[in-house]
Amino acid sequence: MQLSRANLADIIYFLAIAKHQSFSRASVEVGISASALSHAMKGLEARLGVRLLNRTTRSVTLTAAGEELQGLVSHPLTDISNALETLNRLRDEPAGRIRLNVLSDGAKLLLGPVLPVFVERYPDIEVDLTVTNRMIDVIGEGHDAGIRFGGTVPSDMIAQRLSPDVRWSVVGTPCYLERFGVPTHPEQLKAHRCLKIRLGNARLYDWEFVKDGQKLEVQVPGAITIDETRVGVALVTRGAGLMYVPERVIARYIEDGTVQEVLKDWAHTDPGFHIYYSSFRQVPVGLRLLIDLIRELEPMGPLPR
The missing domain is CATH 1.10.10.10 (Winged helix-like DNA-binding domain superfamily/Winged helix DNA-binding domain)
Structure with missing residues (x-):
């Protein structure tokens, strides 16, 4: 043949x-x-x-x-x-396509501010986004890279940090807190209505807390389970219960008084967003340029030095 x-x-x-x-x-x-x-x-x-x-x-x-x-x-x-x-890579004008699998919070906080600048600067590079919280084999599914919290990046991947650490908040509306009370210790959450979180691997997440070296994981109760932050924000701002959420996602609602943060002195911090890709594949030029631009613009603040 x-x-x-x-x-x-x-x-x-x-x-x-x-x-x-x-x-x-x-x-x-x-x-x-x-x-x-x-x-x-x-x-x-x-x-x-x-x-x-x-x-x-x-x-x-x-x-x-x-x-x-x-x-x-x-x-x-x-x-x-x-x-x-x-x-x-030797072209004067970079071109091609990059495929990314991105956690929904990463898409909002990192790529939302950066991609408009990226497509203006590199108009011949196409960006194909899959936004999902489900954990998948990113490379096996045909993506060039994934973006997740640092603690969830597969160990066999090359990872680069894209953001500072992420602080988590517990929030509820003033009406909810007036009705059910303000928790002052994580164990008191067991008497509240909470929005339970299903992780990308289908496991229910135990809310994590840290104070003065003491670490707690609380299996919270609740009638509603979510796997997507935007849905949770829509529910918590309407008084459905308490939500455990990245502070950056909920900040504007805290500022305007729609929700109030509780258990501030127990706030937990996770490694920030990382981009990861296979060590066995050549990194596309567009992906390298996107990483450089995110680090240049620092949409979530300065990276740890």
Whole structure:
């Protein structure tokens, strides 16, 4: 089989399917529909005369021939991609696309102030954002990098800090506090209505507190469980209960009196937002420029020196 443009494209599609083991996820990476990918693979298999993929209604796996093809072609194509990226860095005007998976608070606090400046400065770089609190295999899902709190970054990734540490606040409306009382110790939260938090790994979060070297984790009660800060803010500002939230997210509501902070002397601080990416992939030039711009603008304040 000759290496025509169509065959090269089909091999790239094949590698995406092999990586994700899913037509739908591979289609997001390569930019064509899942049905078009399936049609392309059938054509490639017909031209090669071997079956590359085992297809079921729920999964896609490689045959022995598919595994052999993946091993033979993945490294050369990676080398070509890296070579093109190296040339791209020599351009006067940087171009390309970066795919980011971002925690919703990070999207609001970090990227909200920075991206308008970024697209003005680098108009030929596309930014593809997936905003979610769900913990996923960022690289396996086709993203160049992820942005999370420092304590949740996978240990096998390269991480760079993008913000100072994040202070957490417990807040409620004045009407709620007048009705149910103001807690003065974290254990008193067990008598309150709290907005429980589901983490990206589906585990319920125990609210953390620190004072004078003493650390507490409280399994708070509540009828409502959230996994997204914006929903929590909408609920807490309407008196649904107490919320545990990054101070920067809720600051303007504290300032205008919509909510009041309680347990200030027990406030917990977490490592700030970090961007992370694989040590086995070359960092796209656009990602490097975005990191540099975030550190230049410091949207959440100066980084620790």
